[in-house]
Amino acid sequence: xxxxxxxxxxxxxxxxxxxxxxxxxxxxxxxxxxxxxxxxxxxxxxxxxxxxxxxxxxxxxxxxxxxxxxxxxxxxxxxxxxxxxxxxxxxxxxxxxxxxxxxxxxxxxxxxxxxxxxxxxxxxxxxxxxxxxxxxxxxxxxxxxxxxxxxxxxxxxxxxx
Amino acid sequence: xxxxxxxxxxxxxxxxxxxxxxxxxxxxxxxxxxxxxxxxxxxxxxxxxxxxxxxxxxxxxxxxxxxxxxxxxxxxxxxxxxxxxxxxxxxxxxxxxxxxxxxxxxxxxxxxxxxxxxxxxxxxxxxxxxxxxxxxxxxxxxxxxxxxxxxxxxxxxxxxxxxxxxxxxxxxxxxxxxxxxxxxxxxxxxxxxxxxxxxxxxxxxxxxxxxxxxxxxxxxxxxxxxxxxxxxxxxxxxxxxxxxxxxxxxxxxxxxxxxxxxxxxxxxxxxxxxxxxxxxxxxxxxxxxxxxxxxxxxxxxxxxxxxxxxxxxxxxxxxxxxxxxxxxxxxxxxxxxxxxxxxxxxxxxxxxxxxxxxxxxxxxxxxxxxxxxxxxxxxxxxxxxxxxxxxxxxxxxxxxxxxxxxxxxxxxxxxxxxxxxxxxxxxxxxxxxxxxxxxxxxxxxxxxxxxxxxxxxxxxxxxxxxxxxxxxxxxxxxxxxxxxxxxxxxxxxxxxxxxxxxxxxxxxxxxxxxxxxxxxxxxxxxxxxxxxxxxxxxxxxxxxxxxxxxxxxxxxxxxxxxxxxxxxxxxxxxxxxxxxxxxxxxxxxxxxxxxxxxxxxxxxxxxxxxxxxxxxxxxxxxxxxxxxxxxxxxxxxxxxxxxxxxxxxxxxxxxxxxxxxxxxxxxxxxxxxxxxxxxxxxxxxxxxxxxxxxxxxxxxxxxxxxxxxxxxxxxxxxxxxxxxxxxxxxxxxxxxxxxxxxxxxxxxxxxxxxxxxxxxxxxxxxxxxxxxxxxxxxxxxxxxxxxxxxxxx
Ligand code: FES
Ligand code: FES
Numbered sequence: 001x002x003x004x005x006x007x008x009x010x011x012x013x014x015x016x017x018x019x020x021x022x023x024x025x026x027x028x029x030x031x032x033x034x035x036x037x038x039x040x041x042x043x044x045x046x047x048x049x050x051x052x053x054x055x056x057x058x059x060x061x062x063x064x065x066x067x068x069x070x071x072x073x074x075x076x077x078x079x080x081x082x083x084x085x086x087x088x089x090x091x092x093x094x095x096x097x098x099x100x101x102x103x104x105x106x107x108x109x110x111x112x113x114x115x116x117x118x119x120x121x122x123x124x125x126x127x128x129x130x131x132x133x134x135x136x137x138x139x140x141x142x143x144x145x146x147x148x149x150x151x152x153x154x155x156x157x158x159x160x161x
Numbered sequence: 162x163x164x165x166x167x168x169x170x171x172x173x174x175x176x177x178x179x180x181x182x183x184x185x186x187x188x189x190x191x192x193x194x195x196x197x198x199x200x201x202x203x204x205x206x207x208x209x210x211x212x213x214x215x216x217x218x219x220x221x222x223x224x225x226x227x228x229x230x231x232x233x234x235x236x237x238x239x240x241x242x243x244x245x246x247x248x249x250x251x252x253x254x255x256x257x258x259x260x261x262x263x264x265x266x267x268x269x270x271x272x273x274x275x276x277x278x279x280x281x282x283x284x285x286x287x288x289x290x291x292x293x294x295x296x297x298x299x300x301x302x303x304x305x306x307x308x309x310x311x312x313x314x315x316x317x318x319x320x321x322x323x324x325x326x327x328x329x330x331x332x333x334x335x336x337x338x339x340x341x342x343x344x345x346x347x348x349x350x351x352x353x354x355x356x357x358x359x360x361x362x363x364x365x366x367x368x369x370x371x372x373x374x375x376x377x378x379x380x381x382x383x384x385x386x387x388x389x390x391x392x393x394x395x396x397x398x399x400x401x402x403x404x405x406x407x408x409x410x411x412x413x414x415x416x417x418x419x420x421x422x423x424x425x426x427x428x429x430x431x432x433x434x435x436x437x438x439x440x441x442x443x444x445x446x447x448x449x450x451x452x453x454x455x456x457x458x459x460x461x462x463x464x465x466x467x468x469x470x471x472x473x474x475x476x477x478x479x480x481x482x483x484x485x486x487x488x489x490x491x492x493x494x495x496x497x498x499x500x501x502x503x504x505x506x507x508x509x510x511x512x513x514x515x516x517x518x519x520x521x522x523x524x525x526x527x528x529x530x531x532x533x534x535x536x537x538x539x540x541x542x543x544x545x546x547x548x549x550x551x552x553x554x555x556x557x558x559x560x561x562x563x564x565x566x567x568x569x570x571x572x573x574x575x576x577x578x579x580x581x582x583x584x585x586x587x588x589x590x591x592x593x594x595x596x597x598x599x600x601x602x603x604x605x606x607x608x609x610x611x612x613x614x615x616x617x618x619x620x621x622x623x624x625x626x627x628x629x630x631x632x633x634x635x636x637x638x639x640x641x642x643x644x645x646x647x648x649x650x651x652x653x654x655x656x657x658x659x660x661x662x663x664x665x666x667x668x669x670x671x672x673x674x675x676x677x678x679x680x681x682x683x684x685x686x687x688x689x690x691x692x693x694x695x696x697x698x699x700x701x702x703x704x705x706x707x708x709x710x711x712x713x714x715x716x717x718x719x720x721x722x723x724x725x726x727x728x729x730x731x732x733x734x735x736x737x738x739x740x741x742x743x744x745x746x747x748x749x750x751x752x753x754x755x756x757x758x759x760x761x762x763x764x765x766x767x768x769x770x771x772x773x774x775x776x777x778x779x780x781x782x783x784x785x786x787x788x789x790x791x792x793x794x795x796x797x798x799x800x801x802x803x804x805x806x807x808x809x810x811x812x813x814x815x816x817x818x819x820x821x822x823x824x825x826x827x828x829x830x831x832x833x834x835x836x837x838x839x840x841x842x843x844x845x846x847x848x849x850x851x852x853x854x855x856x857x858x859x860x861x862x863x864x865x866x867x868x869x870x871x872x873x874x875x876x877x878x879x880x881x882x883x884x885x886x887x888x889x890x891x892x893x894x895x896x897x898x899x900x901x902x903x904x905x906x907x908x909x910x911x912x913x914x915x916x917x918x919x920x921x922x923x924x925x926x927x928x929x930x931x932x933x934x935x936x937x938x939x940x941x942x943x944x945x946x947x948x949x950x951x952x953x954x
Contacts, residue, residue, distance in 0.1 A: 034193015098671030
């Protein structure tokens with residue numbers, strides 16, 4: 001079957017099997033490998049993308065269900081060579097180690113800050129509680145999101161890369 | 162000494178060597194531009210999926226693969242018998258045992274590899290697995306480790322010639338007679354069965370590989386989730402009979418390892434065989450269930466612990482009898498002479514008169530593994546044993562557990578300290594670390610609060626653990642894995658313009674090697690870290706060495722990086738002497754340049770020297786052009802990081818739900834290279850400790866069915882179960898390490914489980930509880946409160 005959706009602002013239209021999971025569609029068919037896959041039971045959250053701005057586990061979503069919707073992956077966070085404050089925050093506060101959970105964590109953070117620009121620590125922890133990080137122990141992820149909240153207004157931060 | 166590192170508010174000055182430095186890895190990873198194994202796509206690449214046994218112990222009567230072979234997208238279906246024809250059905254484990262690549266005669270654990278399918282896409286490969294028909298004949302499984310050696314128990318490893326029982330090894334350490342004598346006359350003896358259940362590292366990225374064998378040249382390239390690319394290459398050479406120079410193992414970005422990516426798994430071998438036979442690249446990527454049920458587990462020790470002391474709290478001796486469950490194949494990754502890893506450090510941080518350990522390891526019908534999950538070669542179990550039994554002693558003596566520990570520490574003037582089991586602790590200063598943790602926690606205030614709460618019937622617990630690790634394996638005189646000495650190579654090249662590339666034999670899985678190793682070189686030679694490229698994880702482009710596990714990267718490879726840089730600097734000094742026309746002895750090194758002693762205006766920078774080394778014109782006599790060196794570092798001893806941890810918990814008496822309120826961790830890993838990364842390593846390990854103490858366990862039912870086969874059953878802490886960690890540090894450099902660093906990767910995973918358990922048991926003191934086994938889930942705490950505590954296995 002044919003599916004058409006918007007991914008990171010670009011319209012894509014592809015032939016898929018009806019059973020194709022969105023995570024495989026994004027990774028294998030579109031070649032956007034920043035979205036990861038880490039479990040069979042919708043527990044880990046390494047596959048989180050935004051669908052119409054809502055954090056969604058792409059391993060538990062059929063690509064076919066996403067037709068007509070807007071998908072944002074980690075590759076869509078940086079716009080015109082300017083990092084999203086969330087990305088900058090993760091670098092500044094050591095919010096990642098292996099980086100495998102990071103894209104999902106950052107997208108959830110983005111959605112949280114869009115709806116709540118000034119979340120408390122408890123709210124941040126609740127927001128990322130459907131996702132697992134095996135490396136960081138979460139404190140630095142919380143700090144990264146707080147950093148992003150504080151710097152949200154400063155648009156052109158630039159990258160120390 | 163600092164407490165929790167605050168998030169920086171503005172850009173700080175970048176250090177030229179050691180200090181807080183943002184990671185070089187991050188710019189690609191935060192953009193989703195990392196390259197993990199499953200991200201690799203190649204033209205014509207095929208997908209491999211593995212059929213696994215539904216039973217824990219069964220004879221394979223027949224396998225019918227015809228329907229699977231008829232699937233239009235299937236390229237090949239391979240069984241154990243097919244592999245046996247090529248002599249590839251079995252492979253060596255890292256402990257000189259053998260493990261089935263695909264089962265031929267019988268299956269020995271649930272989910273063991275039985276056959277594999279290679280198909281054009283990953284969905285078809287999985288579909289075809291369901292078309293394979295296997296006829297099994299049930300054999301009673303051996304699940305209970307305590308009865309594995311009973312006379313009438315089925316023999317699991319009947320593939321081993323002459324095997325009549327499930328015995329693997331007996332091992333002992335220490336002085337049995339001296340220890341027993343002390344136990345006979347001691348004022349106080351406390352005994353407790355202490356269980357460290359089977360757990361799993363479960364890195365967020367599962368294991369997998371892409372194998373590509375070029376048909377004409379026979380060159381194999383293997384992109385693999387491996388923590389030890391060089392060691393793996395050698396094992397592949399031994400298994401497959403491929404010459405080493407035709408094998409290139411590449412470990413690209415790795416999504417966490419924690420020891421899970423040390424062993425060689427059947428899936429890797431299957432993918433290599435498939436690519437060899439079919440002549441196309443083949444990808445194998447396990448799913449989460451496969452990862453949890455078949456790859457390297459950790460722990461699974463039943464420990465009878467005993468401690469002897471005087472009535473005023475001087476610890477005299479420790480004795481333990483351990484039963485170790487190694488699963489169906491002995492796949493422990495430990496140095497050959499150390500079948501129980503470094504469990505011998507179970508005497509902990511205390512100055513004892515005697516110690517003795519006796520251990521028996523057995524086969525059961527469970528997945529193989531044993532050393533994984535950030536355990537520093539079984540030190541996790543050793544530290545848990547001593548720190549739990551010391552708390553049991555404090556309970557009996559009605560002594561404060563902090564005071565008991567302070568009274569028994571090895572004293573600073575006793576280092577280097579030879580323990581009663583023969584381990585030479587390089588350096589330590591324990592009391593300041595303990596005092597700092599107590600000060601950060603507000604220990605006395607916490608005890609006062611606890612007393613008040615107890616009056617009101619509220620349950621609050623304070624748990625302490627003080628650990629000493631032995632990491633950085635290891636001296637080649639007594640440490641090897643499969644005969645390979647545990648040394649690491651390092652190569653440094655300074656380019657003409659003064660930029661550098663350093664090549665490592667170790668491999669990051671998130672620890673930040675690309676940053677810290679650049680900092681080590683920067684510290685030694687004064688080139689800014691951003692001008693130093695770190696190459697690792699590619700056997701064709703790095704010197705030989707045993708890889709990253711057991712917290713060995715900084716102690717071994719970090720030392721290699723410092724020493725190779727010094728070697729280059731020595732050469733640079735000779736070239737500088739020619740440039741400045743003075744003798745070598747008249748030069749002084751000030752980070753980044755050589756000055757003429759007494760005349761700092763006459764100097765050359767390392768960049769000037771690099772250009773000279775590669776440029777035209779004469780060099781001092783006997784000096785070759787270029788500025789590079791390679792070394793192989795053989796550590797003279799292990800390093801012994803230590804730390805003091807305090808955990809505070811509250812338990813809801815109505816639901817038995819445990820809340821970790823605070824966790825204070827003071828670590829001493831010697832000289833610090835990058836405090837930000839050290840803090841991160843500690844945080845991750847602390848979360849592991851909360852997980853193991855309260856949630857994680859790979860359990861089995863009586864038929865040998867694995868009950869921890871998904872992240873719904875095997876619970877890993879999230880941001881809700883973990884507190885905001887409070888960290889601090891002391892610095893006691895290692896005397897034999899060139900920069901004094903000791904390693905930090907596993908400290909917190911080793912040190913935190915006893916702190917959490919001690920806190921929970923402390924909270925339950927009003928119920929007369931002295932010990933309770935992990936995992937302390939609400940239901941297990943609930944039962945414990947009612948006097949119904951049962952061991953988890
Ligand atoms: S892959 Fe684990 S939740 Fe989606
Ligand atoms: S950074 Fe490794 S899983 Fe989160």
